[in-house]
Amino acid sequence: MSDIRLVGVDVEVPVFAGRDVATKTLLSGVDLVLTEQRIGVIGANGSGKSTLLRLLNGLIAPTRGRVLVNGVDTVADGKRVRQQVGFIFTDPLAQLVMSTPIEDIELSLRRRIRRRSEREAAAYALLEARGLGKLARQSIYDLSGGERQLVSLTTVLAVEPAIIVADEPTTLLDLRNRELMRAAFADLEQQLIVSTHDLDLALDFERVLVVDAGRIAFDGPASTAVEHYRGLMV
Numbered sequence: 001m002s003d004i005r006l007v008g009v010d011v012e013v014p015v016f017a018g019r020d021v022a023t024k025t026l027l028s029g030v031d032l033v034l035t036e037q038r039i040g041v042i043g044a045n046g047s048g049k050s051t052l053l054r055l056l057n058g059l060i061a062p063t064r065g066r067v068l069v070n071g072v073d074t075v076a077d078g079k080r081v082r083q084q085v086g087f088i089f090t091d092p093l094a095q096l097v098m099s100t101p102i103e104d105i106e107l108s109l110r111r112r113i114r115r116r117s118e119r120e121a122a123a124y125a126l127l128e129a130r131g132l133g134k135l136a137r138q139s140i141y142d143l144s145g146g147e148r149q150l151v152s153l154t155t156v157l158a159v160e161p162a163i164i165v166a167d168e169p170t171t172l173l174d175l176r177n178r179e180l181m182r183a184a185f186a187d188l189e190q191q192l193i194v195s196t197h198d199l200d201l202a203l204d205f206e207r208v209l210v211v212d213a214g215r216i217a218f219d220g221p222a223s224t225a226v227e228h229y230r231g232l233m234v
């Protein structure tokens with residue numbers, strides 16, 4: 001079981017207004033121990049959800065405090081953290097760097113499987129297992145949004161991370177594809193941390209954090225978290 005700790009975390013960025021530089025606080029006073037297998041993060045636009053998620057694999061560094069993933073500090077050893085934490089972006093086109101699904105999965109496998117022919121066969125098998133085999137050599141740009149997001153998930157899983165962090169992974173998807181992603185998430189063995197505006201998806205999680213204006217406004221069971229969030233929205 002994975003263990004993620006945020007200890008006294010603040011995130012601030014400089015904002016420039018003419019010659020003046022001010023400080024904008026994106027997150028403040030975040031103390032969390034994340035050990036549950038399925039954790040959701042909900043909150044209004046601009047509340048700080050992506051900032052929180054990006055801290056977890058060292059994509060951004062805390063201004064104050066520390067983030068530890070299975071005891072590894074995200075600033076001191078970001079590379080080791082990123083080997084453990086797979087990150088799924090909202091837009092799969094921000095994630096998929098190769099022309100076709102099979103090439104992207106092969107890229108993820110290159111450290112684990114040295115021989116090209118073996119790597120290609122393994123990549124194909126991973127796609128096939130998700131029902132994506134027939135799309136293996138199709139251009140990424142010819143796939144639907146849902147297919148791309150499933151390819152992204154396969155690409156991230158190919159690295160065998162202990163933790164999956166997904167930033168609004170269903171936002172661009174229609175109902176059918178949202179259900180496909182939801183089912184894919186339900187099957188994962190990894191620890192899963194997902195930010196979402198999809199409150200049905202949020203209800204799937206054991207623990208849900210509500211972020212409001214850069215603070216954790218609620219932390220607890222999903223149904224209570226959703227109620228809390230609805231209360232903030234009125």
Ligand SMILES: Nc1ncnc2c1ncn2[C@@H]1O[C@H](COP(=O)(O)OP(=O)(O)OP(=O)(O)O)[C@@H](O)[C@H]1O
Nearest residue numbers: 013015024026043044045046047048049050051052
């Ligand atoms: N590098 C940056 N410089 C200045 N402001 C930033 C920076 N990164 C994020 N912000 C601001 O911080 C706030 C929180 O952003 P964040 O992306 O974490 O919100 P979010 O809850 O994920 O929003 P959404 O639901 O719209 O994706 C927003 O007001 C955003 O504009």
